[in-house]
Amino acid sequence: MEYCEELQKDLIEHKIYSAWQFIEYTQENINIANYCVNIINKIIDKLEIKTDRWQEEMETRFYDDTLKNGTKVKRLSIKQEDLPTYEIRVAGEKIDPWFLFDKLLRDFFQYSMNAFDSMSQIINAGLLANKEKKVDTVDIQMMTKTFKTSAWCKTSFPEMYQWLKKVNESKDFKYIEAINNRTKHTVNIANKLAMGILGSNNITKIGAFFRKNEQHDRVELDEQLKQTNQFMLDIWDEFISVFKEEYKKDKFIENRRHSITGVRQQICEDDPKQNLSYAYIKVEDNFDAMPEKIYLLLVKEDDNQIYGNESTFDNILVTGETNTDILGRYKNDQDIGDDNLLHYRTYVKDKSATGPQCLYEEQKKNITYSVMNPCVNLEIIKIGK
Known part of the structure; x- marks a missing residue:
């Protein structure tokens, strides 16, 4: 969503300008989530480069040998101290890439969830207006409940009610909510980032977890990040389209x-x-x-x-x-x-x-x-x- 000056000015005209700060913050949350994806991919790329260089060096260490039956072979002896070491520098400090990977993965889902809470603030400030809820009480769950239980919300803003319903029924949203709540409030999950050496394959997976009687299976990291990222971009564009249609009704902005x-x-x-x-x-x-x-x-x-x-x-x-x-x-x-x-x-x-x-x-x-x-x-x- 490319929000622009025209939208900002339109909010002024419709006397809901306080919603603009939350539009900016939603976009910022989505941008940060996207940044996390980009850095995760760069971390993996650097680990792969380091692994490839290590393997090239190991190939120079093969030496000729002969088995007892006379077969000629090439041997390579690898000790623990020969294994590749991985470090990434951040602001001049050496950082364990697995620590950074794990942190950014949690941040990705955290900021994705934050974006939905910020969209709820847009609804609160831009649609509910003079009937708005206290800012500190607003998040996506609270706003969904408000629309579900308040007839005046449904009848005043039916398209936004349907958008909220669609989001809460979406598998993508449920996964974001589940993994964020699990890692934020309970304990981390067993993610896997392993570099394949000497012919084995890399493993990059988001771990399986069981929450609220629902099993979430292990998934490929790249596929899940791309899917969630695209979902966020699409749902944000859809939200802005619905929001524009609904706020033009000028409800609850008297005086x-x-x-x-x-x-x-x-x-x-x-x-x-x-x-x-x-x-x-x-x-x-x-x-x-x-x-x-x-x-x-x-x-x-x-x-x-x-x-x-x-x-x-x-x-x-x-x-x-x-x-x-x-x-x-x-x-x-x-x-x-x-x-x-x-x-x-x-x-x-x-x-x-x-x-x-x-x-x-x-x-x-x-x-x-x-x-x-x-x-x-x-x-x-x-x-x-």
């Missing part, structure tokens, strides 16, 4: 915003206690008629550059004709912490606070906002001196 009117920052040089900063939006019709909740993610397109920033404002004030005419406020209803994760942060209308009270409480915070945020128009008023 989402990508901007505020601005931030007013008053700096009193004679009396710092009078400093005041607040974020605000201009009233729409009248404050009472505005929605009970708004969902804010700061997004801006500028010179073919897209900026996305989390809204760090605790409160969003609502102003009248001027930005000093305070009518009320929205208070944040979602803790976000210090994180790079983007959310449409929830703000709830505060009907109890008066304009003067809003200003007074903002003044007590004594906060100065950064002028470096490209998504916010900042007005600075200096008083005194």
Whole structure:
């Protein structure tokens, strides 16, 4: 899947831009899994080259001999210390290739599984939207269960429901899930990487294992990696096609915003206690008629550059004709912490606070906002001196 600028901009238009970070991360997981395959193949190639060179050297050590019956033969004596040794250098350090092979094989299935969890985050952020589940609870199993047990998910996004069903019924997915859970949570399996010498064949196999009353047989390494890798690429392309069709329905995105009117920052040089900063939006019709909740993610397109920033404002004030005419406020209803994760942060209308009270409480915070945020128009008023 070649995701592109057009898709990124389309997510902005449909007010589901927070899904973009998970699209990027899904692709990153798939790329890492593919990288693991490439390095595994290079490890095997290096071991084969080393083995071939060793065999060429051994051929020079044959010597002529005669059996008791007079038959002339060629003999080769190989001691333990004559056997080939294998090492690979990583960042200047000598690494056991079998250790690296085993690690990369586990990583391959881990990142393949991670990609499915990231696709579930795309569903959560891009389709469920204002009804999304908590990010830390989302994975492919949880999302499948949500669609299976929630009628509104099935009816709102029937194509995505069928995609989830197809994935969970797929033999390829079941194998990825099984081997990942086995090696991640239980114990490793008996993989085989052996170089054939003096006429014997190489052996590269993923070991057999028995999990949850199901036998998974030993399989050829190359065949399984190619099959799983292709499955990931195909299912990812299919997912994006389904996702595009479903998000265009614009479900559950009411009252989402990508901007505020601005931030007013008053700096009193004679009396710092009078400093005041607040974020605000201009009233729409009248404050009472505005929605009970708004969902804010700061997004801006500028010179073919897209900026996305989390809204760090605790409160969003609502102003009248001027930005000093305070009518009320929205208070944040979602803790976000210090994180790079983007959310449409929830703000709830505060009907109890008066304009003067809003200003007074903002003044007590004594906060100065950064002028470096490209998504916010900042007005600075200096008083005194």
